[in-house]
Amino acid sequence: MTPFQYERASDVSAALAACARTGAQYLGGGTNLVELMRETIEHPQVLVDVTGFSRNIEETEGGGLRIGAGVKNTAVAADRRVRERFPLLAQAILAGCLSADPQHGDGRRQSHAAHSLHLFLRRRRALQQT
């Protein structure tokens, strides 16, 4: 893994400013990013940790929901309002389609999408090296 600088963003504007720099990336649960960094497919110079952001799901006008950036997938899928009003979203998360992030808590293995992306990046890197 290529060395990087770790920062924890206190709020959205701080995160935006921190990530505007060259080579900076956001860090959430890290499931995909950390693995890609370990393979040196990704090599950010700065990681801006945004896991401390809002974990609230709030009602919006017109019957929508505003999901805080710090809300874990499992919490979204477990939310009564999501399950009743946006069941497809809950089902997609539970099927692991959106991220299947083991760090999101439901213990499922990586999604096919994430795995395919990973394989694609590995093959692309292999081709670049030949």
Add this chain to the structure above:
Amino acid sequence: MRWNINRREVEREVDVRTSLLDLLREHLHLFGAKKGCNQGACGACTVLVDGERINSCLALAVQYQGREITTIEGLGAPGALHPLQLAFVEHDGFQCGYCTPGQICSAVGMAAELRKGVPSYVTEDLAAGTIPLSHDELRERMSGNLCRCGAYNGIVDAIFETVGDIAAPVPKREAA
């Protein structure tokens, strides 16, 4: 850097690239969590953070300062086994034992999810009043933990005996 691991404060200076799993094993010599695949597929490294299960191999240790980390060493000890550990012994829930710490930490996390009413991929009715822990539910919820010995029947029996009576309630509707 400082962490709270198994109800004890520990302090170490480690490279920011260090995974939580490597912190536990290489720096703190807590060898319960195992490095199986090191890419989040096998579940052998499962630990609990604030009561939720995570794959510690894909977690950067630096991110988990100030959180309550629990490993298998913090769940039970010789002579004072966790109920799940007793049940795993009773039901032959392992052969070689490599995946067992991850299985048990994962089952503890799964039980907490059930109590909170978290649904799973096989939950048929997301709006149902309760989600009984069926065999399908249990197997799906434990699908992130692999056992190459194939001790699954014993694992399922042990978990069923210990947490099988939890029927997940659906979270109450939020006050408008």
